[in-house]
Amino acid sequence: MTPLSLFVLDLSAEGAGRLTRHDPAEPVIPVTDLGVTRGDGIFETIAVRGGVLQALGPHLDRFERSAAMLDLPVPNRAHWTEAIEAAAAAIPEDPRPGAVKFVMTRGIEGGSHPTGWALGFLADDPSGERAGGIKVVTLDRGYRHDVAQTSPWLLQGAKSLAYAVNKAAGREAARRGADDVIFVSSDDYVLEGPSSTVIARFGDTAVTPPVELGILPGTTQADAFTALEAHGVATLIKNLSPADLVEADALWLCSSTRGAAPIRELDGAARTVDAAWTELMNTDLDARRR
Incomplete structure (x- = not known):
């Protein structure tokens, strides 16, 4: 990641959404901020090409959903849009994908506002993963599939800053010689990646797991489904098991900066890479950012 611009949003009552620009290397977040000390906050990352943001509305919707789950103040959509667009406008045209990460924390411990x-920033070039595919392992997330309903305080389905578990999963994948992870519930339901959504192809149908399993609504997956549907492909949201992944004709992990990355190996077993569907989805995703 190459940071390019930083815009701080004043969320105090007096600040009324005032925006100030800073050098990304400049220290602007206090060490007593609960986002730093507790991971108590939320974020989103939006892909940008040519100054155009991909799926801004759905990302803001998900941001608001996460804020509600964490009992944070309702984000002022106009203020956040201004900050996001300012950061996007500062990203130059580049072969690498641009992106904007926007964050809201609970604020300084003992303080009164977020x-x-x-x-x-410029993200890593995803062209290699798109062309060659990625190696993925399945890991037990340690929760039942219905944890979002039985234990909402565990915040499954919120995009929070508490990413230690997700980063640990990535390190475990690396130890196993893989690039990424698909989480599975303790009762064998396919969930999501640490920062991605699963798409599986069964014949001429694309399938992704439902958000009721405590996973994030995939903004990139939704756009990929729109692209597939425009070409006559049937799409379906339904529960999947690890056995279904083995039986699928092809698999992808989707995320904002990577697009649709085909899976070429799952738990050590080679998988067929569907180059045609991969190109179809990514061509449309890239066009949406221009």
């Missing part, structure tokens, strides 16, 4: 900012 902290907010938007960071514009």
Whole structure:
């Protein structure tokens, strides 16, 4: 990641959404901020090409959903849009995908208002993963599939800053010689990746798991489904098991900066890479950012 611009949003009553620009290397977040000390906050990352944001509305919708789950103040959509667009406008045209990460924390411990900012950056080039595919392992997430309903305080389905478990899963994948992870519930339901959504192809139908399993609504997956549907492909949201992944004709992990990355190996077994569907989805995703 190459940071390019930082815009801090004043979320105090007096600040009324005032936006200030900073050097991304400048220290602007206090060490007593609960986002730093507790991971108590939320975020989203939006892909940008040519100054155009992909799926801004759905990302803001998900941001608001996460805020509600964490009992944070309702984000002022106009203020956040201004901050995000300012960060996007500072991203130059580049072969690498641009992106904006926007964050709201609970603020300084003992304080009265949240902290907010938007960071514009260039992400890693995903072309290699799109062309060659990725190696993936399945890992037990340690929760039942219905944890979002039985234990909402565990915040499954919120995009929070508490990413230690997700990063640990990535390190475990690396130890197993893989690039990424698909989480599975303790009772064998396919969930999502640490920062991605699963798509499986069964014949001429694309399938992704439902958000009722405590997973994030995939903004990139939704756009990929729109692209597939425009070409006559049937799409379906339904529960999947690890056995279904083995039986699928092809698999992908989708995320904002990577697009649709085909899976070429799952738990050590080679998988067929569907180059045609991969190109179809990514061509449409890239066009949406221009």
